[in-house]
Each structure stands twice: as structure tokens, then as C-alpha cells.
Amino acid sequence: MLSTTFGALADPTRLAVIGRLSRGEATMGELAEPHRITPPAMTKHVGVLVDAGLVTRRRVGRTVVCTLRQEAFTEVEQWLGDLTSYWNSTVDRLEELLRGDDDDH
Amino acid sequence: MLSTTFGALADPTRLAVIGRLSRGEATMGELAEPHRITPPAMTKHVGVLVDAGLVTRRRVGRTVVCTLRQEAFTEVEQWLGDLTSYWNSTVDRLEELLRGDDDDH
């Protein structure tokens, strides 16, 4: 569900993790490092992102490497696109009309 | 904060409210009607959306009319744009390389 995706993004730490992962893969330790946070807390945060389908985890040696699943963001893009395209086709036109910017009529 | 915005969108009822308001203004009653939910619950949901800056409320007679604040979504658009533009400029190129689709080099 889309609300689950937004729920996963509804936390500054997790948003920062997404930002970090958008620059490339990272281990749990690398993700935790900039945030004054304990390992269990980061495990939970990444768990939320994995459950929402935004991130994948795999074991590499004794580390765990996390990767962003770009496909998961297409749903959000779609939703936002639908929302804003509607405005562009109706509200903006109406505003133009109200302002009198009706040159092309 | 962006995480607050996502937090406001992290609920199916509130997502439906946003969808409804994208088609035009609506009263609290109109917003509550399709969701088997009590008035206090809808007051809370809309309150969350107002606090996040996504919606404005104004009294009209004895009803309360809600309106979407489109500007609030530009922050999300910006964030999503940054995220995906990065993939388009690097990851896709890398994948092309790995697949051997390097015709234009």
C-alpha cells in the first residue's frame, strides 16, 4: 500500500538512509554512523524500509549491505503525477482566467 | 519537515482525503461520509493534514470547508525529483554498460 510507503518515509533517520542509499549501497554500520543511534535502532529502521519494499538487504561477509529498490518509488511518482497533472490542467487555467491572462483564447 | 509531510500521508484515510480534495474543496462531513468513521476521527485526520501544511480549513456557515495547499507538494516533488534524476544519470548508464548497450560511446 502507498500509505505504507509513506509511513516508511515518515522519519528523518529513514529519510537520511534513503538519501545515503541513493548515492550507492551501504552496510548497516555505514548507515548508522552519522546518526547518534544504536545498532538495534538502525536494524529496526532498515527493517521498516525493507517491509515497505524500498530497500533490500543481503549478507556480505560479516556485514549486511543495503540497496535501494528504485522501482518502489514509481508508485509514489505515479500518485504525485496524477495529483499535480490535475492542477496543471484545471486550477492553473482557472487562475489564468481570473487574472485575465487569456491571451491565447 | 519532509518527514512530517510523509507522516501525514502515511494513512489510507488521509490519502483518500487528499484524493478527494484534489477534485475540489469539501466540508468535513463530505470528507467523512465515504469512510465508516466518526466525526472526531475525521477532525483528527484533517488536523494532521493541516499541521503538516497540506490542507487549510475555514468556517463557512456551520460547515468547515477544507482546501488542498498544492504548494506543500512541491517539496515532495523536489525530493523525488532529486532521487530519480540521480538514478537516470548514473545507475541506468551503469546498467546499460553492464548489458553491453554502449552503442553511443
Place this chain on the structure above:
DNA sequence: AGAACACTTCACCAATTGGTGAAGTGTCTG
């Protein structure tokens, strides 16, 4: 084999969230 490392799982806690019914506030209608 034993120690160090990089997490994860396991209680556990305080704060927040989504819901409720009951009572309160402001507005229109007869």
C-alpha cells in the same frame, strides 16, 4: 579453538497514533 566484529533478536519502556463516546461551541431555522 578462541576472540573480535557486525550485526540481530529479545524483552522492555515511554511517547505517539487512531479510534471511541460524551459533552461543548458556533450557526442556522422555525
Place this chain on the structure above:
DNA sequence: CAGACACTTCACCAATTGGTGAAGTGTTCT
């Protein structure tokens, strides 16, 4: 002015969330 109407505020509740320290798991290093 009395009642109906459209909410909102007020406790209150159960479930979820974000955090912790302590103990457990799997991997590498010596």
C-alpha cells in the same frame, strides 16, 4: 428563543513506534 445541525474538544483506550541494554548469531582473524 429553542432545537437541530455541523462540527470540535475532552477524556480515555488499545495498538504501534522509536528507542534502549543485554544476550544471541554468523563470520573472519589469529
